[in-house]
Amino acid sequence: xxxxxxxxxxxxPEKYKKLSPHGGDEDWLAFVPCGMSQPLWMESGTSFGxxxxxxxxxxxxxxxxGAHA
Numbered sequence: 001x002x003x004x005x006x007x008x009x010x011x012x013p014e015k016y017k018k019l020s021p022h023g024g025d026e027d028w029l030a031f032v033p034c035g036m037s038q039p040l041w042m043e044s045g046t047s048f049g050x051x052x053x054x055x056x057x058x059x060x061x062x063x064x065x066g067a068h069a
Contacts, residue, residue, distance in 0.1 A: 004039065006030040009065070019056040022067035033061040042066070 009017065012029035020026050028048075032038055040046070042064055044053045056063040 002033045004032050016063045020065050025067040028066045030064045
């Protein structure tokens, strides 16, 4: 089943948390499987992705990490 998974950063899988370039300012982490696109509500500058959202290809999909600074 293809579905987007979103966690508070502290509860996300460790293998994905290690991808973060944000240095401790992380708020959330999402996994988007291959074949699905990043939802518009997850982009930087939206009320959900408000400051900075980094993108990381992990082969089986893409990890997005939202940070507030």
